[in-house]
Amino acid sequence: MSSTTKPKIAISACLLGENVRFNGGHKQSLLCSQTLADYFDFVPLCPEVAIGLGIPREPIRLVGDPAHPQAVGTVHRELNVTQPLDDYGQQMASEHTDLCGYIFMQKSPSCGLERVKVYRDNGTPVDGGGRGIYAQAFCARHPNLPVEEDGRLNDPVLRENFLTRVFVYADWQQLLAEGLTRHRLLAFHSRYKYLLMAHSPAHYKSLGHLLGSMTKETHLELAACYFSDLMTGLSQCATRGTHTNVLQHISGYLKQVISADDKQEMQTVIGQYRQGIVPLVVPLTLLKHHFRQHPDRYIAQQAYLQPHPENLSLRNAI
Structure with missing residues (x-):
């Protein structure tokens, strides 16, 4: 939007x-x-x-x-x-x-x-x-x-899940309004890959295969099926386990640019999140800090890092 x-x-x-x-x-x-x-x-x-x-x-x-x-x-x-x-x-x-x-x-x-x-x-x-x-x-x-x-x-988890889907739905509506092309569909999916992985690893894999078979001639007919499956996957609530998996994937983009101490701190904070000691916003804040120091174009466009307005504080209690 x-x-x-x-x-x-x-x-x-x-x-x-x-x-x-x-x-x-x-x-x-x-x-x-x-x-x-x-x-x-x-x-x-x-x-x-x-x-x-x-x-x-x-x-x-x-x-x-x-x-x-x-x-x-x-x-x-x-x-x-x-x-x-x-x-x-x-x-x-x-x-x-x-x-x-x-x-x-x-x-x-x-x-x-x-x-x-x-x-x-x-x-x-x-x-x-x-x-x-x-x-x-x-x-x-x-x-x-x-x-x-x-x-x-x-319920904080259900609230965050619902409002995340609202913003994804709004983004899709804007994509349709601008005109759906194969390139734009691939860019949309790329932006939401890690968010989808957090909600449903199975849908993450299946939709990757679906788009992998797409051609310029088939992108329009695949789009409706793609979006339906995307919303189904996102309707599944992410867990501490699936969030941890995504946090580990994203932190991997920092392994060549941050110090050993910073890597250890990152792993400690992600572990604390998985154990329920800190909320999701804590490892996310640390990740964003490091990516401000060491920008990465692919990670910068990932919706997972901020799928809804920060002031809603939806990840402070999950």
């Missing part, structure tokens, strides 16, 4: 403090409304209000088959808003094609992504639950879009 463009993220309106809940209230997320608002353009959406349900209103819940539940009133079972919610999800998915992510309200029968309560006819909940009607319809149209629930964003 350009330095002046913020990635656009759709968000359940109640999470930004809008009084659109069934009880006339909200579920404001301070993380979203305060911390993240400086870095993203939020698009607030509330499907239940959009399809004509009032504020306040009778709550709805999911009933029946967890794979294909119905959204009905908790008091008046004849109130069935399944189709309107599905239709609105498809409509919003077709209208909002410039999104780079979506933050959904957890547990909502319209917006929840997973483990939303689904009830049997006798009133008992089904094990495992299901997905909200609107969320299901929206996500089906944008399978590669980074999506997350607000509650899960309180």
